[in-house]
Amino acid sequence: MIKQHEFGFSQIKGGRDYQEDDYGISTREPTAEDPSRLLAIIADGMGGEVGGATASKLAIDGFFEAVKTSDIPISTSLLRGLNGANHKIANSITDNPELAGMGCTLLAVNLEKDRFNWISVGDSLLYLVRRGRLLQLNADHSFAMLLKEQVRTGVISIKEAMHAQGRNALLSAVTGDDFDLIDAPAQAYILEPEDVLLLASDGILTLDNNEIIQVVKQQKVKGAKAIAESLTQAVSRKGKDDQDNTTVIALVPDVSALQPKTGVNAGAGVPPVGTQWQTGFMGNTATANDKALKLLFPLLLVLILLVTLYYWFKPSVAPLNAPALPQPKAAQTDNNETATLNKPQQASSPSSTATARPAVKPTELPKNRPVQKPTGNPVENTEQIKSIPQSKQTLPRKIKPPPASSVQPVVQPGAEAAVNNTATLNKPPEASTSKTARPPVKPTELPKDQAAHKPTGNPVKNSGQISSKPNLNQSNPDTTTEE
């Protein structure tokens, strides 16, 4: 008898007249060929009273049908499932043209014994609650997220973002048309004991991260169903008039299926960069950073050593030449000295430029941002990969989960490849589906020096300065004026 992962779900209408969310959960006995045990899907529909609910239902059905008739393991047939969902909606629109414009988000999570992977289109949320922290794992394909990112990078002003049309639009959705963005990890994530996974439609955003964490903490002993129900109850309790439909699926993995936590993993980092994670892509960027650090430190030490040596030798050289007097000569010896001393430094310089390279990336990013579609970056075992954006790590997130790179961990692409990746991600929304709104301002057209508007050098004043004068009339001499 194989133990199953536990799941629970809950759904509320909120302040809406109709329910446009739909969900589906399927469990199965794992086989030798396919270790998959549980498949959970959430779809959040849109497109009016009939369309929204229809689209999400069709998408769920289409997904399951495609996955079940597939002869490859579920973990690698999620894209097939997504296409199945898409076709189902496309066919339905062909049969009932009045439904044109309907669509939905789709988030499917495949859970195996000790790992999971997912596929996601739209703004439904996949949360991982791990060690008291909440991580959003999937990319948010909402226009609002793109606006936020553009404000952050100074591409547009807060005002422009605020007045942007179609703030609720999605950059990508299941509409029967081609996908603009698909979020799927290249490799499975490894589960840890105590992990809880939450799939939710965006109505959950009524709760902040801490509130979600609290509910999970409190209800965990009671099980997945209690978690899901308490979360929707918490949303209801907020009593928002315009509360969106909210659907939550909670997955509590069967702990006995998981390996005990190793001592190494108990570190403070979230998520851990334990041995398991080094092959998973979550750990990838962290290790890359570590490497850079490891390279930099010796370099620094060598540099310090060189400088010390230089000054050490200088006095001893100078007296030697002193009797001979002429300064030019002394200078010459000095030069020689430094020349030889500098040698090792030069030898190491290639590696120093190599480590320095990542630092260049950010400045290059904005220029490249509105550029082309992804060019290749094959992912193993997946068909039609070209539609999978490779750029997970640059997607802005509400909480910063570990930077997730969908590029194969070992092959660390050069800076160029990385830039290409990000470019896809930031693809301007004008390329998005017909139903998703255009941003009023194309990122490309905005003056670059918008960024210069950002107030520079507003040093945070140390309170100590003022504290010396506890005087009522104390004015604020160091305030910064901006326009």
Place this chain on the structure above:
Amino acid sequence: MQLDIALAKNIGGRDEQQDAVSIYTSADGAQTLVVLADGMGGHSGGALASKMVLTMARKLFQMLNPVTDPYRFLTELCEMTHEEINKLGKTVKSAPRTTGVYLLIDHQKAYWTHIGDSRLYYIKQGVLVSRSRDHTVLQLLVDMGKVDEKDMGNHPDQNRLLASLGGDQKPEIEIQAVDLEQDDGFILCSDGFWEVMTSQEMIASLQNNNLTTAVDAVVEQAAERGGDSGDNIAVAYVRISEVGPTDVA
């Protein structure tokens, strides 16, 4: 970062509450925005204007969530609020204006700005470190030494604002910032409060263990002093009960 926050309002002796105060927290809990406004203008314009201050703050704060550049955020927020209130003025056919005080707590730092005669008091270990300088004629007189600080509350030349959100003149935004330490405190209040309370009285409530009860009591006391013709009162008390470790993420 652990914050104790208490908000309180009192209509005073007036028919309409034109003061507004609210608090917003970012999804990750690391940022808190406290906003207080004191509206002016007939035909409910004042109440609408102060409400607009909160609405705009909430919208922008939620949109950015989290704020990455506090200076830019506060500046643009004030400018946009100013424009929105003027737009509002055209629809209600009055010239609504309002004061505004904004305090943004972002991890271990605090940023604030104000427009008009609503105030922010910054308190360290029970000692007043600074208070915002009113944008009023009266404040200028105090600065010139013509009026004593302690007489500000009952000077006849009250209420002449040199800056406001809404109105002909676009407000200039000055932002102050400090690194936070444990037990730092902030008091944001409208003039209905500071005109009748001494700073010592205000600060005393901040030291109280049960902040909510203490703030309710002090606002009640202020309303009593204001009497039948007393102004609206709004206050927000913020106490940094614990400074968290530097950002992990």
